[in-house]
Amino acid sequence: MRAVGLLVLIAIAAGCEQDRPDPRDAGPDEGETTPCGAGPIDVSLGVDSPFEARPEHRFAIDQGLQGGYHVDISLRTQGTLDPDHVDIQMDLLDGESRIARHLTTDWLLHIDPEGPWCDYPRARLVLVDGEGGLLPPERVDALVGRDLDLRVILRTPLGEVDTAFRITVSEVMRLR
Numbered sequence: 001m002r003a004v005g006l007l008v009l010i011a012i013a014a015g016c017e018q019d020r021p022d023p024r025d026a027g028p029d030e031g032e033t034t035p036c037g038a039g040p041i042d043v044s045l046g047v048d049s050p051f052e053a054r055p056e057h058r059f060a061i062d063q064g065l066q067g068g069y070h071v072d073i074s075l076r077t078q079g080t081l082d083p084d085h086v087d088i089q090m091d092l093l094d095g096e097s098r099i100a101r102h103l104t105t106d107w108l109l110h111i112d113p114e115g116p117w118c119d120y121p122r123a124r125l126v127l128v129d130g131e132g133g134l135l136p137p138e139r140v141d142a143l144v145g146r147d148l149d150l151r152v153i154l155r156t157p158l159g160e161v162d163t164a165f166r167i168t169v170s171e172v173m174r175l176r
Contacts, residue, residue: 032080033080033116034083034116036077036078036080036081036109036111036115036118037115037116038080038116039080040079040080040159041077041078041079041159042079043075043077044075044078045074045075045076045167046075047072047073047074048074049122051074051112051119057166057168058167058169058170059071059072059167059170060170061127061169062173063175064126065175069137070100070124071100071124071127072123072124072125073122074121075119075123075152077109077117077118078115078118081118081158084109085106085107085156086104086107086109086154087104088107088123088152088153088154089102089152090125090151090152092127092149093151094148099129100126100127100128107120127140141172143172144170144171148166148167148169149164149165149166150164150167151164152164
């Protein structure tokens, strides 16, 4: 009797599992299936963890505790990449001048259980002048309302992407 009950439970579980699409059924052109998805790598910008999308690409500049200013940006990735070995480079450009860089090598992305996608919860882009010093407050204030270019490069053993976004500085958040 127990064996029959166990077989019934297995059959029910198998039926429930068939209702959910299998990411491995993506097709031969989609590439290897990973916890972040399959196919070409797509990157979305947002903030915080859990990820909050910013489709309009508007971000605030925050004042840090040591007097500098930074922009925090989170990434959501979907596609064929290895979430356990990711090199992440983000460059924030004001025209031809790089005013911030975030560089992390061989990092782990957070696998979202609701995916298939993976998140990089927060890249802190510290604003600097052309000589490597902190960007002075008057130059930070001049960025409000301006469009800046954000270049994002992700490299993994399974795939890589090099993409760019136009972001807008919405405001400067100062410590009180």
